[in-house]
Amino acid sequence: MGTIVVFENVSLDGVTQDPTGAEGFSRHDWRVGLTPTDRAAWDKLILDDALGAQALLLGRRTYEFFAARYPSRTGQLADSMNSLPKYIASTTLTDPAWNNSTVLDGDVVDEVGKLKLTFNGEIRVYGSSQLVHTLIQHDLVDELRLAIFPLVKGDGNRLFDQIGTPKHLHRVATRNVGDSLVYLSYQT
DSSP states (O other): OEEEEEEEEEETTOBOSOTTSTTSSOSOOGGGGSOHHHHHHHHHHHHHHHHTOSEEEEEHHHHHHHHTTGGGOOSHHHHHHHHSOEEEEOSSOOOOOSTTEEEEOSOHHHHHHHHHHHOOEEEEEESOHHHHHHHHHTTOOSEEEEEEESOOOSSSOBTTTTOOSOOOOEEEEEEEETTTEEEEEEEO
16 A cells, blocks of 8 residues: 655745745745755755655646656656656646656546555655645645755745644654754654
């Protein structure tokens, strides 16, 4: 059986929207304020996380963001991202160009439920805030991994916007990443 693991970069006030500044919501790349030690530790965290995944589950916008960048990149992270099976939750995308990509047809809750039953291993969700909200609302997330950045955004989409009912989580890991970042892992 597959497990859904959501990995998000989060500001201290819970914002997950546009951490690189590439979407135009904010021109600020959260990584700019990191020391070289912080950046190296965060890069290693991201690589280790991607190497532990057996598949990706992405919303359309995150898929398009990654698909525009990773196919032309080289290195361990790019090799991992490019080789993983990718499942896209979208009602508008019909012909994904990035290799090993499949658009989930039908209701996303039903499709992800089926994917969890038929897939063996960790299915990683990066970004994809609308998808993450839906997955959390329908109790489809098995683990949340959060890289907490030392900044307050003030506005933007938050990880737990529109969740509805309270969700009780169990902390399974806490660690420092470099000198400024904190990594938290919770199971549902």
